[in-house]
Each structure stands twice: as structure tokens, then as C-alpha cells.
Amino acid sequence: MQFENKTILITGGTGSFGKKFTKRILETNIKKVIIFSRDELKQYEMKQEFNDDRLRFFIGDVRDTNRLYRAFEGVDYVVHAAAMKHVDACEYNPFEAVKTNINGAQNIIEAAIDKKVERVIALSTDKAAAPINLYGATKLASDKLFVAGNSYVGDKKTRFAVVRYGNVVGSRGSVVPYFKKAKGTGRLPITDERMTRFWITLDQGVQFVLDGFNRMQGGEIFVPKIPSMKVTDLAKAIGPECELDFIGIRPGEKLHEVMITEDDTRHTLEYDDYYVIQPEFAWWGNENREKGRALQNGFKYSSETNKDWLTVEELQELIFDKE
Numbered sequence: 025m026q027f028e029n030k031t032i033l034i035t036g037g038t039g040s041f042g043k044k045f046t047k048r049i050l051e052t053n054i055k056k057v058i059i060f061s062r063d064e065l066k067q068y069e070m071k072q073e074f075n076d077d078r079l080r081f082f083i084g085d086v087r088d089t090n091r092l093y094r095a096f097e098g099v100d101y102v103v104h105a106a107a108m109k110h111v112d113a114c115e116y117n118p119f120e121a122v123k124t125n126i127n128g129a130q131n132i133i134e135a136a137i138d139k140k141v142e143r144v145i146a147l148s149t150d151k152a153a154a155p156i157n158l159y160g161a162t163k164l165a166s167d168k169l170f171v172a173g174n175s176y177v178g179d180k181k182t183r184f185a186v187v188r189y190g191n192v193v194g195s196r197g198s199v200v201p202y203f204k205k206a207k208g209t210g211r212l213p214i215t216d217e218r219m220t221r222f223w224i225t226l227d228q229g230v231q232f233v234l235d236g237f238n239r240m241q242g243g244e245i246f247v248p249k250i251p252s253m254k255v256t257d258l259a260k261a262i263g264p265e266c267e268l269d270f271i272g273i274r275p276g277e278k279l280h281e282v283m284i285t286e287d288d289t290r291h292t293l294e295y296d297d298y299y300v301i302q303p304e305f306a307w308w309g310n311e312n313r314e315k316g317r318a319l320q321n322g323f324k325y326s327s328e329t330n331k332d333w334l335t336v337e338e339l340q341e342l343i344f345d346k347e
Contacts, residue, residue, distance in 0.1 A: 026053075033058040033099045035086055035132065036106030038066035040195040041147065043073075044226045045103060045233065050076055060084050060095050061106065086128030089135065096139035103233060104132050104146040104170075107163070111151070111276045114159040125162035126169070133173040137182045145236050146170045148188035148245065150222055150281040150327075153288070157276030167245060171303045174242040183242030187233055188283055188301075190222025190250060190327070193342050199255075200262065200343055207263030215273045219255040220280050220327040223334055224248065225342065232298070243303035247283045252330040253339060261339035284325035292319050299325065 032049060034042045037059035046057055058080045059067060067081040084091035086106050096102070107125050108114055114121035129146065136144050148167050151160035173184040191198060206212055224232075232248050239246065259268055273279070284292055284299060291302045293316025300316060302308060334342070 027055075027101075028053045029055045030100040031056040031058065031098055032101040032103065033060055033082075033095060034103045034105060035060045036104075037061050038063060038070050039105060040192065040226060041105050041229060042103075043070060045105075045230045046070075046074065046079070048230050048234065050074070050078065054078060056080060058082055058095065058099065060086075060092075085124075086131055087123050089131045092131050092135040093139060096135045096141055099139065100142050101237065102132065102136055102141055102144040104129070104144060107147070107166075109149075109159065111157050111159045112274070114162065115157060115276050118158050121158055121162050125159075126165045129166040129169045133169060133176070133184065136184070137173070137177055137180055140180060141182055143237055143240060144170070144173075144182070144184045145233055145240065146184070146186045147233070148186050150188065150190045150283045151278075152188060153282040154285050156278060159276070171243050171245065172305070174303070175305060175307065183240060185236055185240035185242060186245040187236050188245055188247050189224050189229060189232065190281060190283065191224070192229055193223060193225045195226065199258070203259060203262040207266050210266055211269050212259045212263050212266045213269045213271045214255055214259060215271055215277060216279060217256055217268075217270055218279055219273075220252050220330075221255060222250050222281055222283065222327045222330070223253045223339075223342075224250045239300075243305065243308055245301035247299040247301065247325065249297050249299070249332070251332040251334045252327040253334040257334070257336045258339055261336045261343060264336075280326055280328035282324060282326045284323070286322055286324045289319045289321065289323045292323075293317060294319055 036042055038061045056078050060082045062085050082095045084095055108121045149163050152163035152167055155161040155164050167186050170184045170186050203212055236246050288301050293300045295316055
């Protein structure tokens with residue numbers, strides 16, 4: 025997709041993803057990039073860091089529909105990255121998680137349609153597939169809203185899609201910075217030695233969203249093919265000299281993450297480096313995805329049964345090359 029003379033808005037734009045995405049999109053011939061977020065200090069710091077005349081900063085909350093309507097004026101594309109993302113914070117503050125992750129998604133959809141935004145991509149998470157915690161449940165609801173949002177557009181040009189991927193190397197709130205800090209004690213806490221996770225870099229996540237704008241027709245959930253890793257291997261990569269303390273699984277935590285459930289398989293298509301979970305609505309026809317391959321019954325895209333795994337050495341390269 026050509027971004028020439030286009031305006032893109034990023035909700036939660038001062039976060040790890042938002043900053044990396046902004047850096048990449050400013051390398052194109054984009055007309056304007058709007059950072060929509062709540063924290064004025066982070067916006068101030070980001071403005072100093074980037075110092076680009078095409079950047080605009082908009083204080084606002086996705087819970088505030090009126091503010092979104094103002095921010096979406098003249099916007100062509102939206103990347104919705106704002107969310108309450110910490111599992112434990114969502115468990116302890118469930119009403120707040122619902123207001124931001126679910127009600128906020130509805131506000132984005134309605135503002136985008138009414139303001140004639142062309143394309144919206146919402147960021148999801150592996151925790152949205154077969155969720156067992158509130159964060160995952162709210163993101164599943166958000167995914168459903170964005171997919172069904174295409175049913176509301178009528179004769180307008182607005183289209184919605186979702187990208188879903190796993191843990192991001194070194195993002196704020198990830199276990200990597202925590203392990204780096206804790207290794208000075210000589211001991212690293214592990215909830216369970218069997219635990220596995222999907223793993224993706226920020227650069228890969230940004231590229232997958234950019235690709236999504238080119239691929240989307242409206243209603244898809246795009247899932248990249250990415251490697252898995254064992255949490256014990258991650259600990260060995262960061263603190264090879266450390267002892268591991270197994271402390272037990274925390275509330276709302278899974279042993280393994282899933283990005284495509286067995287029930288989703290029947291309407292999922294496989295491509296060389298990604299999957300597409302297709303919407304189950306009458307307006308979605310087979311002509312929308314002609315080249316994809318159907319998956320076998322019973323397929324499940326899980327971090328435990330993934331074919332691609334990162335070694336300790338590969339994890340070290342990923343983690344320490346990002347410093």
C-alpha cells in the first residue's frame with residue numbers, strides 16, 4: 025500500500041510498538057502521523073526523540089468517543105494499539121479493562137465509520153485465543169467487534185482487520201527486562217519449567233501490520249508464523265549463571281499459548297508465512313481468499329506443538345542484539 029499523502033493515527037502510539045511503527049512509517053512518504061495516547065510526558069519525550077514535522081500528538085483516551093471523533097478528522101488509516109495489557113492488572117481492575125479493551129474498541133469502530141477512515145488494523149494477542157484470563161477475554165471480545173465492524177459500514181469504504189501475535193522481545197512489560205534486572209541476584213524465578221511462548225521481534229510485528237494493510241479486505245484475523253521458545257531457555261539465555269526458582273503458575277497464566285484454536289481451523293487458510301482466520305459472515309465470499317490452503321481438521325497453532333523453536337543461542341542473539 026502506498027502511504028503517499030495519507031494520514032495515519034496510532035492509538036497507544038507512545039508504547040513500544042507505537043514508537044517502532046512510527047519510526048518505520050516516517051521512512052515512507054506519509055503525509056502525517058498522529059500519536060493518540062493519554063500520557064503527556066511520554067508524548068513530550070517522543071516529540072523530542074523524533075523531531076519530525078509530520079508528527080502530531082493528540083492527548084486522548086479510547087474510552088472518550090467525542091475525543092476520538094475529533095482525532096479521526098481527516099485520517100485515512102488507524103492502527104489500534106492502545107489497551108490494558110498486563111494480565112495481573114486486568115484481573116485486579118476488571119471494570120477498567122472492559123472499559124478500555126472492549127468499550128474502547130467499539131468507540132474506535134464507530135468513530136472510524138462515521139469519519140470515513142479507510143482502513144483500521146487492531147492489534148490482538150495470543151491470549152485472545154481460548155482465553156483463561158480477563159485480558160485475553162477482553163481482547164477476544166475486541167477481535168470479535170473489529171471483525172463484525174465490517175457489517176456496520178454499509179456503503180462506506182471503511183474496513184477493519186486484526187493482527188494477532190505472541191510475546192514481543194523486549195517490549196515494555198515483557199519478562200526480558202525483568203530477567204535482566206533479576207539476574208544480578210543470581211536467581212531467576214520461573215513459574216513452571218514446562219512453559220512455552222510464541223516469540224516475535226518488534227520489527228517483525230511492525231512489518232506484519234504494514235503487510236496487513238496491503239493484504240486486508242476487511243474481517244480477517246492475520247496470524248504470523250513465528251517461533252516458540254521455552255521460558256527456561258529464555259532464562260538460560262539471559263542469566264546462564266543463575267539458579268532457577270520454580271514458583272508456580274500465577275492467576276490467569278497458561279502453560280502454553282494458542283493463536284489458532286481447533287474450532288477456528290475450519291475457516292482458517294494457510295499461506296507461506298502467515299495464516300488468515302476468515303470471518304463467518306454472509307458477506308465474506310471464497311473469492312476473497314483464492315490462494316490459501318485449507319488446514320487439516322484438528323489443527324491447532326500452539327506454542328507447545330509449534331514446528332519452529334528458538335535455541336538458547338538464538339534467543340541470546342535476539343535479546344542482546346536489540347540493546
